[in-house]
Amino acid sequence: MNKPVQETAEYARLLLEGLNEAGVSLVAAVPDSHMSGAHRLLREQNTIRYVLASNELDLPGICAGAYFGGKKALMIMENSGLRQACEPISRYAFTHHVPLVMIMSYCGDFGERNWWAINHGQTMEPILNALRIPFRVLNDPKEIKPNIGRAFMHADSSQWPVALVFTGNCLEVPAYLRKTPSHATN
Numbered sequence: 001m002n003k004p005v006q007e008t009a010e011y012a013r014l015l016l017e018g019l020n021e022a023g024v025s026l027v028a029a030v031p032d033s034h035m036s037g038a039h040r041l042l043r044e045q046n047t048i049r050y051v052l053a054s055n056e057l058d059l060p061g062i063c064a065g066a067y068f069g070g071k072k073a074l075m076i077m078e079n080s081g082l083r084q085a086c087e088p089i090s091r092y093a094f095t096h097h098v099p100l101v102m103i104m105s106y107c108g109d110f111g112e113r114n115w116w117a118i119n120h121g122q123t124m125e126p127i128l129n130a131l132r133i134p135f136r137v138l139n140d141p142k143e144i145k146p147n148i149g150r151a152f153m154h155a156d157s158s159q160w161p162v163a164l165v166f167t168g169n170c171l172e173v174p175a176y177l178r179k180t181p182s183h184a185t186n
Contacts, residue, residue, distance in 0.1 A: 011141040012037035018148035028062035029076040034105040034171040056081030060088035079104040080120040099155035106167035139168035
């Protein structure tokens with residue numbers, strides 16, 4: 001039986017290209033529906049090791065272990081997971097100066113369709129600022145590849161975590177929301 005061919009979103013293709021160009025060898029992730037195309041591409045390729053975690057609390061340890069083993073790693077999560085991962089991120093940053101690089105989908109951004117996601121947007125930036133984690137919010141897929149390289153360069157030179165936050169055209173509208181009328185467009 002043939003699987004239906006899935007169209008690859010531009011952001012997902014550019015993300016995978018950027019990770020390969022940056023020399024990333026491991027991606028630890030907790031999948032979310034806003035980046036399903038990226039997770040599908042990561043599962044289907046065999047250049048970068050793709051590790052699924054049970055929750056966001058595990059991601060910093062997986063990436064720190066890869067870093068201590070001489071590998072370049074990245075964590076991918078929804079921004080709601082930042083609250084869960086806050087303790088291990090801060091422990092690795094403040095105690096050991098581990099240059100963690102993370103990509104987050106921006107749930108709760110202006111125009112959010114889900115009432116329950118608004119608080120994720122309200123808490124993400126204050127948490128990143130409290131932990132002194134520099135971040136960039138990316139809306140245009142063309143920003144993805146150059147910013148992946150810059151994020152790793154900055155994390156390595158500062159020996160500190162860095163975050164890229166995807167929103168707008170750098171995300172997908174989950175299937176359960178595609179038929180929902182909204183004034184906002186992603």
